Amino acid sequence: MAQTATVENPLMLGLPEEKRPEPFALVIFGAHGDLTKRKLLPAIYALYVQNLLPEGFAILGTSRTEKTDQEFRDSMKEAVIKYSEDLEFDEGTWERFAPALYYRAGDSKNLDSYKEMKSTLEELQKSRGTMGNHIFYLSTPPSLYMPIVTKLAESGLAYKRKGSEPAWPRVVVEKPFGHDLPSSIELDSTLHDVLNEHQIYRIDHYLGKETVQNIMCFRFANSIFEPIWNREFIDHIQITSAETIGVEDRGAYYEEAGALRDMLQNHLMQLVALVAMEPPISLDPESTRDERVKVLKAIRPLSPETIDNFSVRGQYGDGFVLGNRAQRYRDEINVSPESSRETFAAMKLYIDNWRWAGVPIYLRSGKRLAKRLTEIAVQFRKPPKQLFDQLGGSIYHEMPKSESPNVLVMKIQPDDGISLKFATKQPGPTTQIRSLTMDFRYGTAFGSRTPSAYERLILDALIGDPSLFARSDFVEASWILYQPLIEHWEKTVPGKSNDKGSEIHHRPFPNYDSGSWGPPESDEMLAIEGHAWREL
Numbered sequence: 063m064a065q066t067a068t069v070e071n072p073l074m075l076g077l078p079e080e081k082r083p084e085p086f087a088l089v090i091f092g093a094h095g096d097l098t099k100r101k102l103l104p105a106i107y108a109l110y111v112q113n114l115l116p117e118g119f120a121i122l123g124t125s126r127t128e129k130t131d132q133e134f135r136d137s138m139k140e141a142v143i144k145y146s147e148d149l150e151f152d153e154g155t156w157e158r159f160a161p162a163l164y165y166r167a168g169d170s171k172n173l174d175s176y177k178e179m180k181s182t183l184e185e186l187q188k189s190r191g192t193m194g195n196h197i198f199y200l201s202t203p204p205s206l207y208m209p210i211v212t213k214l215a216e217s218g219l220a221y222k223r224k225g226s227e228p229a230w231p232r233v234v235v236e237k238p239f240g241h242d243l244p245s246s247i248e249l250d251s252t253l254h255d256v257l258n259e260h261q262i263y264r265i266d267h268y269l270g271k272e273t274v275q276n277i278m279c280f281r282f283a284n285s286i287f288e289p290i291w292n293r294e295f296i297d298h299i300q301i302t303s304a305e306t307i308g309v310e311d312r313g314a315y316y317e318e319a320g321a322l323r324d325m326l327q328n329h330l331m332q333l334v335a336l337v338a339m340e341p342p343i344s345l346d347p348e349s350t351r352d353e354r355v356k357v358l359k360a361i362r363p364l365s366p367e368t369i370d371n372f373s374v375r376g377q378y379g380d381g382f383v384l385g386n387r388a389q390r391y392r393d394e395i396n397v398s399p400e401s402s403r404e405t406f407a408a409m410k411l412y413i414d415n416w417r418w419a420g421v422p423i424y425l426r427s428g429k430r431l432a433k434r435l436t437e438i439a440v441q442f443r444k445p446p447k448q449l450f451d452q453l454g455g456s457i458y459h460e461m462p463k464s465e466s467p468n469v470l471v472m473k474i475q476p477d478d479g480i481s482l483k484f485a486t487k488q489p490g491p492t493t494q495i496r497s498l499t500m501d502f503r504y505g506t507a508f509g510s511r512t513p514s515a516y517e518r519l520i521l522d523a524l525i526g527d528p529s530l531f532a533r534s535d536f537v538e539a540s541w542i543l544y545q546p547l548i549e550h551w552e553k554t555v556p557g558k559s560n561d562k563g564s565e566i567h568h569r570p571f572p573n574y575d576s577g578s579w580g581p582p583e584s585d586e587m588l589a590i591e592g593h594a595w596r597e598l
């Protein structure tokens with residue numbers, strides 16, 4: 063039975079005004095899919111448990127699969143129990159939450175489904191006090207984004223909200239936002255035909271991670287790092303996002319996407335922007351988003367002459383990952399046995415502005431690598447004179463020549479935290495220099511539960527705060543940067559046509575073993591500059 067709704071949840075009153083969502087109905091397209099089970103429902107439930115939702119709310123799941131409200135509630139309960147890793151499940155709390163869940167099967171290309179959805183939402187407005195505020199979450203294959211948005215508009219469910227209108231429609235779009243530059247422009251223009259920019263929430267879940275949000279706090283809430291955060295003191299930056307998993311059951315998606323579109327074009331570019339941007343003039347959403355876009359636009363475009371020395375692609379062969387045998391990518395389900403899709407990508411970027419001129423930023427991301435780890439490593443310049451080398455047995459004998467004694471590492475996951483490496487004297491009668499690390503770990507420092515990225519982002523979309531979402535010009539600037547590479551990789555086959563004139567020897571796929579750190583080409587790319595990837 064529906065509860066009687068009131069506008070405010072009294073337990074939320076302790077929160078600042080701007081952090082209290084208004085009553086709402088959240089419609090999830092693709093409610094039968096994996097993301098809904100693994101991430102969305104556990105996040106919404108966690109918000110409920112923490113009293114961060116208003117009393118008037120409803121979740122309406124929709125997809126093609128027929129099921130009743132009760133079946134939907136049961137499957138979501140199972141998902142919440144399975145995927146809410148650090149939240150203890152409480153039967154009583156679930157019983158209070160579950161009546162807010164509804165389900166209607168529908169065809170996302172058929173206008174009649176939207177008319178039915180509209181009348182369901184009107185009923186929910188009365189029975190659950192959702193006040194006509196609607197948020198549509200597109201968690202479907204990307205090919206459905208445009209048809210859904212168009213039908214939402216035709217049915218009157220989505221429209222450009224005027225300031226005076228009491229209720230609002232918003233749309234949350236999952237990545238990838240398009241497949242390349244032209245398709246992303248087309249998607250964006252469809253969205254803008256129907257909604258104002260402030261009603262569009264493009265999710266990049268990396269922006270919702272606590273450790274990613276901390277990059278800005280670390281840089282701009284302290285005074286000691288910013289003066290040395292530039293080309294005078296920083297030698298280069300390495301950003302790694304390594305996964306041990308393969309493509310699992312997402313072969314069909316991955317054959318279309320590959321590592322470049324799946325990770326570099328979005329998640330890693332957000333990390334580049336946060337680590338390299340100028341301080342925003344205020345924390346209002348547009349100021350911070352302006353700075354993120356500005357730095358992206360300063361990245362040097364890839365030119366046909368340098369492209370093969372600035373980029374590397376790889377595909378996993380078989381091998382062992384964490385002691386388990388892993389099959390090669392070409393043997394995965396829904397993957398072509400001759401696939402030339404990359405499961406690893408690495409790049410070298412230069413930001414041509416005053417702060418970063420001449421400082422290489424290296425990016426790499428891949429599946430089936432040796433370890434699951436995401437980090438940003440800022441390598442500072444070496445001291446101008448290597449005084450202690452004269453003594454022998456110094457730190458420089460232990461570490462690769464390419465590595466600096468001072469590295470600041472922002473660990474995004476796992477073991478999230480920050481560490482700073484520095485050289486120190488080992489106690490004893492001789493001067494022996496050793497490398498030490500000063501470590502800060504979130505888990506031990508705060509001892510509290512870290513909210514998931516989706517919790518934060520869903521809450522922000524409900525509140526109407528777009529700060530941690532990708533703005534349309536950011537997405538476009540990133541596609542502009544990657545478009546030449548996408549076209550180049552489509553036209554060439556590794557190990558064949560694109561070897562000419564390249565200092566890197568690009569070998570045919572598969573070019574790295576599962577459980578390794580990717581293809582040797584990625585090491586070659588850094589070696590050209592006298593650098594090496596950190597040993598992780």
Ligand code: BG6
Binds near residue numbers: 305
């Ligand atoms: C997703 C990609 O966006 O991010 C996946 O589609 C990838 O392929 C995932 O595995 C990585 O996210 P996280 O939070 O585990 O680093």
